[in-house]
Amino acid sequence: MSTYTVVSGDSMWAISHARGITLEALAAANPQVSDTSQIEVGQVLNIPGGNAPAHSAPASAANVPPPQQAVTLMSGGVPPPAPAAAAVQHSLPPPVGPSPGSEGFRTVGYFTNWGTYERNYHPMDIPGNHITHILYSFANVKPDSGEVYLSDVGADLQKHYPNDPEEPGENVYGCIKQLYLVKKHYRHLKTLLSIGGWTYSANFPAPASTPTGRQTFARTAVQLLADLGFDGIDIDWEYPKDEAEAHNFVLLLEETRRALDNYSAQHAQGRRLLLTVAVPCGKKNYGLLRMAEMDKYLDFWNLMSYDFAGGWDKIAGHMANMFPSGNVPDSTPFNADEAITAYVAGRVHPKKIVFGLPLYGRAFEQTDGPGHPCQGVGEGSWAPGIWDYKALPRPGSEEVNDHDLMASWSYDRTARKMISYDTPEIAVAKADYIRQRGMGGGMWWELSGDAPVGSERSLIAKTVERLGGVGNLDHSENLLDYPASRYENLRKGFQ
Template identity: 50%
Template structure:
C-alpha cells in the first residue's frame, strides 16, 4: 500500500497537482440549537476534515470552552446516564465517534473566530501568554481526541501583531511536536490558520514565514460584501469584473496570486467557500446601491439583522438565479421585492473546484456545515466530485489519530 501511495504522490506532483485534496468543513458548536444540526448529520463520506468552532481565549492565554453544554454535556440517545466519573458527551464525543466510524476523517479544534479574537493580540505578545495558549490548546486537543489545532485570529493589524502570530504558531507547533514525540511517534498533528482574502489583512502577514509553521491556510474566500458595503456586490467571486468594479470589491484569484507570490506553496492553500448567501434589500440589482439587508435564516430580532441565508434556503420564492461568468459568481434577484442575494451554486462551485485542481491548491473548505443542502445540489458533494480524483481525496483522508492516550472521558479542563 505504501508503494502505491508513494507512486500516486510522485505522479501527481509531476503534473502539478496537489497530492492531497481536502474537503474540509467548519462545524460550529451552536449549530445544535436553533439549527438542530449535529455531528451525526455531517456527510462523513464526503469530507476529509471537520473544524470544530470555536474555543475562546482568556487574557492569560488559557484556551477554554465557552459552551460546555454543547461541547461536553449534552446527552444523545446513545449516551449513558449511569456511567461513573466525569465523562465527556456532547459534540466532542459525537465527533470522536464519527471519526472512529470513518477512520480517515480528521478533526481540528478551532480557536478564535470573528467574535472571539479580542484577546489574541495581548496573549501573543508575551512568552507567558504564548506558552499558556500552546499548552492549554494541546491539552484540549489531547483530551478530546482531535487531530490538530486551527487558529482563527481575525485579524492581526500590523507588522508587530504579525510577528507575534508567527511566534504563537511556533509555540503551538513545538507543543504539538513534543506531544507527538512522546505519545504518537511519527504522527504529525495538524496546525492550521484561517486567513483573509482581503489585501488589507494578508499584507500585514509574513506569509512565507507562517507557511513554514502551519500545514494549511484556510483562505476565507467569502464575505467580500455584506451589510458593511455600499453596493450590492458578489460575496465570493473567483475573479474581478473590471467592467463593473462595484460588483467585485475583492477577488479570490487576486488573493491566491498574492499568497503564491509571497512564497506560500499552492498545496498549503485550501479555498474557503460559503454555504450561505448575503442579502441586499432595496436595490436595482448587482453593483447598485442598496438599503438594508433584512433578516436572514436565523435572525430573530434580538440582534441586528445579518441578511445571511443558509444555502439550503436559496433561492427565495420569487427570485431568479443569475450568473456572472466573468467573475465566476452567482446570485438571485427578486425584481418585485428588489432584493438580491449573493451565494455559490453548483455551477460556480464546479468552476471553483476545477480552479483548485488546476492551480494545485490543497482543496476546499466550507463555512459552515449546517447550511448545505442534502440533495443532489449539495456544494460539499459537488466539491468532492469535481475538485479532485478519488485517489487525491483518499490520500488526504487517511491516518486520523483515534488512539488518544488520555481517554475521551477526560473533560479536558486545562
C-alpha cells in the same frame, strides 16, 4: 435587528445560544435588562445579527469594520447543562476508500457548536465520505493569560445524545463524544479545534505578545487536543493589525507547533499533529502576514474567500467572486484570485492553500442588482440578511451565473432583492480553478448550510465530484488513541 418575546422557561443564556450569539451580545442589544439572570415572560428582547462576518460565533470579512467585540459566558463560570439533544441517532453511510493514484484533495468543513441548537445540526449529520477535516468552532482565549478554553461546555461536553449511558467517573459527552464516534467510523476524517473566530479575535494580541502568554496558549490548546481527541489545532485570528502583531502571530505558531510535537513524541508515536490557520482575502490584512515565516509551522492555510460584501455596504456586491469586474467595479470590492496570487508570491505552496467556499448567501434589499445602491438586508434563515444556501433561491427569484467573475446571485425583480451566493454551477467552476492552480482543496463555512449531499443542489457534493470524487480525497488516517485524556470513556475509545 429582530425581536423575540420571552416565554416560560426561557433564560438569556438559552435564548442567546439558540440563536448562535453570545450572551454579552444579547445583553448589549437589551440595555433595559439590568440583570441577565432575570427576565420576565412576555418581555420583548432585541436579537442582534445580520452584519457580523461569517466566522462570528454565530464568517470572516475582508476589511470590514468590526462589530462590537463580545466575550463568551465561560470566562466567569460554567453555564447550566444543555437540554438533551433533539437529534435522532442514525447509522452512518459506510466509508469509501481512496482510489488508485489519489491526488489527496482536502475538503475542510467548519462545524459550529451553536449549530446544535435551532439549526439542529449535529456531528452525526457530517457527510463523512465527502469531508477530510473538521474545524470544530470555536474555542476562546483568555486575554489576560492566554489560556484556551471551550466556549460552550453544555454543547461541547455535557449534552446527552440518544444511547449515551450514565457512567461512573469523569466522562465526556456532547459534540465531542459524537465527533469522536464519527471519526472512528471514517478513519480519514481528521478533527481540529478551531480557536478564535471574528468574535473572539480581540483576545489574541495580549497573550501573543509575551513568552508566557504564548506558552500558556500552546500548552492549554494542546491539553484540550489531548483531552478531547482532536487531530490538530486551527487558529482563526482576525486579524493581526500591525507589524508587531504579525510578528507575534509567527511566534504563537512556533510555540504551538513545538507543543504539538512534544505531545506527539510522548503520546502519539511521533505522528504529525496538524496546525492550520484561517486567513483573509483583503490586501490590507494579508499584506501584514509574514507568510514564509508562518508557513514553516503550518500544515495548510484556510483561505476565507467569502464575505467580500454584506450588510455593512451601501452598494450591493458579490461576496465570493473569484475575479474583479472591469465593467462594474463597485460590485467586486475584493476578489479571491488576487489574494491567492499574493499568498503564492509570499512563498506559500498552492497545495497548502485550501479555498474557502460559502454555504450561505448575503442579501441586499432595495437594489437593482450588483454594483447598485442598496438599503437594508431583510430577513434571513437565522440572522437578518444571511440565508442558508439550502434555503436558496427564495421564491420569486431567478438565479444568475457570471462565469467571467466566477460569481452567482439570485434576484427578485418585484421585491428588488439580490442575494449573493454560490450556485452549483459556480461551485463546479471553482473546483476547476482549484485543480488548475494546483491548490489543496476546498473549505466550507459552515456545514449546516448545505443541501443534503445526496441531492443535486449540494455544493459539497458538486465540488467533491468535480475534484475527482470521494476516492480522490486525502485519506491519511486520523488518531484515535489519547492515553493522556482526563476523560475515562475517551481514553477507552468509547468501547
